[in-house]
Amino acid sequence: MPQSVPSLPRRAARVLRTSLFAQVACALVIGVVVGRLWPHAGTAVQPLGDGFVRLIKAMIAPLVFCVVVAGITKAGDLKAFGRIGLKALLWFEAATTVALVVGLLAGNLAGPGVGMNVDPAKLDASAVEEKTGGGSLPSTGDFILHSLPDSAVGAFAENSLLQVLVLACLVGAALLHLGNTKVPAILPAIEQGQEVVFAVVGFIMKLAPLAVFGATAHLVGEYGLGALSTYGKLIGVCYAVAVVFLVLLGLAMKAVTGLSLWKFVRYTREELLLALGTASSETVMPRMMQKLRHAGCRDDAVGLVLPTGYSFNLDGASIYLSIGTLFIAQAVGVDLSLGQQITVVIVLMLTSKGMAGVPGSAFLALSATASALGVIPAGAVALLLGVDRIMDAMRVSTNLLGNCVAVFVVSRWEGALDTAKAKKVLGGEIPFVPEEDRDEPVTSPELAKPQDSQSTAEPVG
Numbered sequence: 001m002p003q004s005v006p007s008l009p010r011r012a013a014r015v016l017r018t019s020l021f022a023q024v025a026c027a028l029v030i031g032v033v034v035g036r037l038w039p040h041a042g043t044a045v046q047p048l049g050d051g052f053v054r055l056i057k058a059m060i061a062p063l064v065f066c067v068v069v070a071g072i073t074k075a076g077d078l079k080a081f082g083r084i085g086l087k088a089l090l091w092f093e094a095a096t097t098v099a100l101v102v103g104l105l106a107g108n109l110a111g112p113g114v115g116m117n118v119d120p121a122k123l124d125a126s127a128v129e130e131k132t133g134g135g136s137l138p139s140t141g142d143f144i145l146h147s148l149p150d151s152a153v154g155a156f157a158e159n160s161l162l163q164v165l166v167l168a169c170l171v172g173a174a175l176l177h178l179g180n181t182k183v184p185a186i187l188p189a190i191e192q193g194q195e196v197v198f199a200v201v202g203f204i205m206k207l208a209p210l211a212v213f214g215a216t217a218h219l220v221g222e223y224g225l226g227a228l229s230t231y232g233k234l235i236g237v238c239y240a241v242a243v244v245f246l247v248l249l250g251l252a253m254k255a256v257t258g259l260s261l262w263k264f265v266r267y268t269r270e271e272l273l274l275a276l277g278t279a280s281s282e283t284v285m286p287r288m289m290q291k292l293r294h295a296g297c298r299d300d301a302v303g304l305v306l307p308t309g310y311s312f313n314l315d316g317a318s319i320y321l322s323i324g325t326l327f328i329a330q331a332v333g334v335d336l337s338l339g340q341q342i343t344v345v346i347v348l349m350l351t352s353k354g355m356a357g358v359p360g361s362a363f364l365a366l367s368a369t370a371s372a373l374g375v376i377p378a379g380a381v382a383l384l385l386g387v388d389r390i391m392d393a394m395r396v397s398t399n400l401l402g403n404c405v406a407v408f409v410v411s412r413w414e415g416a417l418d419t420a421k422a423k424k425v426l427g428g429e430i431p432f433v434p435e436e437d438r439d440e441p442v443t444s445p446e447l448a449k450p451q452d453s454q455s456t457a458e459p460v461g
Helices: 004-018 020-037 039-044 046-075 078-110 126-132 140-146 152-157 161-178 186-205 208-223 232-257 261-267 269-278 282-294 299-312 315-331 338-354 361-373 378-384 389-414 419-426
Strands: none
Touching (some): 020 039, 020 208, 046 152, 046 208, 046 269, 046 282, 078 232, 078 338, 078 389, 208 269, 232 315, 261 269, 261 389, 261 419, 269 282, 282 299, 282 389, 299 389, 315 361, 315 389, 361 378
């Protein structure tokens, strides 16, 4: 008994030393405290978060390329890859439409902007232009054209995931066409390159606590907590709708795959907390790809569905945009009819697909929606400037979980999901070991990579 007293601090120290989740959680708390008590110091440490995001982004394009090329060649079936892409797009469109509709229903029921009686003439419309840099969302044609690379090097230099995906699909198809007899050394080199990228990501991830501290301290220091009182109802509605949507998403995942979304959240709690702390889902894409593969999803499904979802499956952003549009209309005293709200859904279904990577994209989408309706003053979009940054946590977490659910669902439909292994992984029976930390060769079948195990699922649909 006497020896049990000092064991608790030692155990806590060991957890803090070995658990990324504990380190990130502590950094998050410290960042809030520093930003609240010393706002100027909090703003000064912003480069810690920005630098981390830049380092991770540098690894995403080569990682996606390697995973997709290896996935196509190992699957050995380009038609299957095409089916995965088509099913993913259908799921993305259905999910974002549900998110928009649920957001509109909640906005009508809760009325977050009712009673504000804002005079749009007193709003500073130039602040929105400053936020967006005077840019605009690409048209559908421009978006599709921009997805096609005009330079192989440029696609990687600009970190354009869709262009990298197109290149990877072409290279994968070429390798399948030529076969291992003509290019026997290419695939092993790509797989080795993939391992190198994962190792680099592992090094960068050790800086995650510093990044979360810097990003959180900057957020609290610059924006404070005043918006919580001014926009409390809007914030509450958006976050509550996100929870409801995630519950619906979990039910859909359970029905299609038999897997639990809550268990997946526990399995990826480190990555989710890191994404929340840095307000960026891109920072955890490499680790999420590893965890999805470890959870039984085949390489080609992970490599195609997850990166594509970052451009096409913005569920959290869809919720924010639909509720934000109603909030603006209610705040300036405009009563939108059913037909006008249907127009909101249609316009946002299109504009939300071109948002990824565009500065101030949420405000551009809101401005485009206001212009399409013709009854909401464009300057009223400035009402959301004070609350937009606080919505990042909701958007990031919902977008990220929505994309991961899409990987599981599409994998199950295509027979690319090892359901038995997925249940063991999410249940904690098979621990996750980062690929850069695994000893080679892998001797335990429990730690084998997903592509080395046969799927137990049959294609659905």
